[in-house]
Amino acid sequence: MGVSRRNLLLGGLGLLLAGLVGRVGHQRLQSGPDGHNSYFNALQQALKDAGIVHRRLIIDRARMAANLQRLVERIRPQYHYRVVAKSLPSIELLDWVMRQADTRRLMLFNEPFLRQVAAELPHSDILLGKPLTAGAAHYFYQHFEATNGFDPDAQLQWLIDSPARLADYAALADSLQRPLQVSLEIDIGLHRGGVQDTGTAAEMLTRLREHPWLRFSGFMGYEAHIPKAPGGTGRNFDRAMARYNAFVQTAEAVLEQGVDELTLNTGGSTTYDLYPGADVRPNELSVGSALVQPTDFDLPTLAEHQPAAFIAAPLLKVIDGLQLPGAPGLGRLMGLWDRRYEQTFFIDGGYWKAVPESPASLTTNDLYGRSSNQEMLNGPADITLARDDFLFFRPTQSEVVLQDFGELLIYDSDTGSFPERWAPFPRR
Numbered sequence: 350m351g352v353s354r355r356n357l358l359l360g361g362l363g364l365l366l367a368g369l370v371g372r373v374g375h376q377r378l379q380s381g382p383d384g385h386n387s388y389f390n391a392l393q394q395a396l397k398d399a400g401i402v403h404r405r406l407i408i409d410r411a412r413m414a415a416n417l418q419r420l421v422e423r424i425r426p427q428y429h430y431r432v433v434a435k436s437l438p439s440i441e442l443l444d445w446v447m448r449q450a451d452t453r454r455l456m457l458f459n460e461p462f463l464r465q466v467a468a469e470l471p472h473s474d475i476l477l478g479k480p481l482t483a484g485a486a487h488y489f490y491q492h493f494e495a496t497n498g499f500d501p502d503a504q505l506q507w508l509i510d511s512p513a514r515l516a517d518y519a520a521l522a523d524s525l526q527r528p529l530q531v532s533l534e535i536d537i538g539l540h541r542g543g544v545q546d547t548g549t550a551a552e553m554l555t556r557l558r559e560h561p562w563l564r565f566s567g568f569m570g571y572e573a574h575i576p577k578a579p580g581g582t583g584r585n586f587d588r589a590m591a592r593y594n595a596f597v598q599t600a601e602a603v604l605e606q607g608v609d610e611l612t613l614n615t616g617g618s619t620t621y622d623l624y625p626g627a628d629v630r631p632n633e634l635s636v637g638s639a640l641v642q643p644t645d646f647d648l649p650t651l652a653e654h655q656p657a658a659f660i661a662a663p664l665l666k667v668i669d670g671l672q673l674p675g676a677p678g679l680g681r682l683m684g685l686w687d688r689r690y691e692q693t694f695f696i697d698g699g700y701w702k703a704v705p706e707s708p709a710s711l712t713t714n715d716l717y718g719r720s721s722n723q724e725m726l727n728g729p730a731d732i733t734l735a736r737d738d739f740l741f742f743r744p745t746q747s748e749v750v751l752q753d754f755g756e757l758l759i760y761d762s763d764t765g766s767f768p769e770r771w772a773p774f775p776r777r
């Protein structure tokens with residue numbers, strides 16, 4: 350007890366100091382004094398009207414549509430749009446985005462999703478966003494059913510990151526006796542693997558050209574480091590594109606033909622805005638997360654995107670004040686010092702990759718501890734929410750989080766209803 354009590358006291362002291370230095374959260378208190386703002390009040394009412402009683406993941410369709418429109422208006426006609434499936438992990442969600450954006454291009458990241466997409470979205474043009482083992486590729490050919498029109502020979506590009514993996518896929522193609530389209534993952538500065546230099550790329554392209562079953566389908570060069578790495582966004586962008594161009598020129602030299610008709614993929618949510626108007630070789634951009642705008646994507650390049658995905662958690666208990674086990678008085682002191690600790694809430698679930706969103710003044714309590722079963726949150730005394738209301742959270746990322754709450758509730762804010770419910774991919 351001694352240690353944990355000491356930890357509690359030290360932690361409490363730390364929180365008090367943080368409050369003293371910054372009066373953390375004071376600004377945020379102004380935005381939602383008594384509970385939810387009108388947007389979240391309406392959303393809460395819609396949940397109650399629809400008889401929702403469990404924690405759920407909500408997608409605001411109008412907001413997502415506005416994000417998508419912003420994206421496609423910005424990048425077209427210079428670039429094609431490829432939808433990143435891991436960040437929008439639901440067949441119906443992908444289908445909606447593909448229809449709205451009029452694109453067949455998808456980026457997928459694992460074999461089970463690949464098989465499901467091939468079966469349920471058979472018109473897709475698929476590029477793998479990471480290299481799968483040749484064993485997983487073999488498994489796909491053994492288990493995928495060719496009854497619905499999806500033709501992997503023409504609609505699927507495997508991703509190859511090294512000469513060794515190219516040899517694996519060459520052996521697979523030989524054993525299957527069927528054509529495999531392969532694109533090369535190139536390292537344009539992210540340093541997450543991929544082909545490092547044009548000499549290696551030239552050897553691989555020569556091998557590809559000579560192989561009876563393998564077909565070169567393009568390059569994938571991801572560059573999420575550009576806005577984050579030291580050196581400045583502009584310089585990092587120019588360097589990455591110089592590397593990309595060198596790989597493209599190598600391909601044109603080895604293959605003795607232009608490759609502009611092939612897949613020249615790059616980009617992501619955090620970088621797509623850098624491309625419009627740039628004189629570069631990539632011809633398509635992959636984007637997923639920016640359509641629902643989780644908090645990790647709150648960046649200047651995405652300033653025009655609105656949050657469109659929220660977790661709604663049923664409020665189980667509302668308790669006056671804050672009580673910390675084994676430290677009588679400390680919770681009260683914290684509440685006196687920082688208004689965010691005046692009241693205590695327990696919700697169904699918690700500890701997600703998400704941050705409290707509404708009421709705006711909510712805070713998690715690291716001192717008490719996080720819980721996936723029944724998490725404590727704190728807020729000022731003037732939050733008037735009651736048992737059976739909902740608290741709202743914003744995911745920090747959409748990948749995986751969207752798969753944790755059963756069917757996605759698609760929210761229509763005009764009618765205050767959920768006209769559709771979309772099944773996420775199973776968690777794997």
Ligand SMILES: Cc1ncc(COP(=O)(O)O)c(C=O)c1O
Nearest residue numbers: 433436478617618635636637638
């Ligand atoms: C290869 C690749 N391209 C693009 C993306 C961009 O995805 P998002 O737009 O969801 O950030 C990712 C994300 O990890 C990726 O791995």
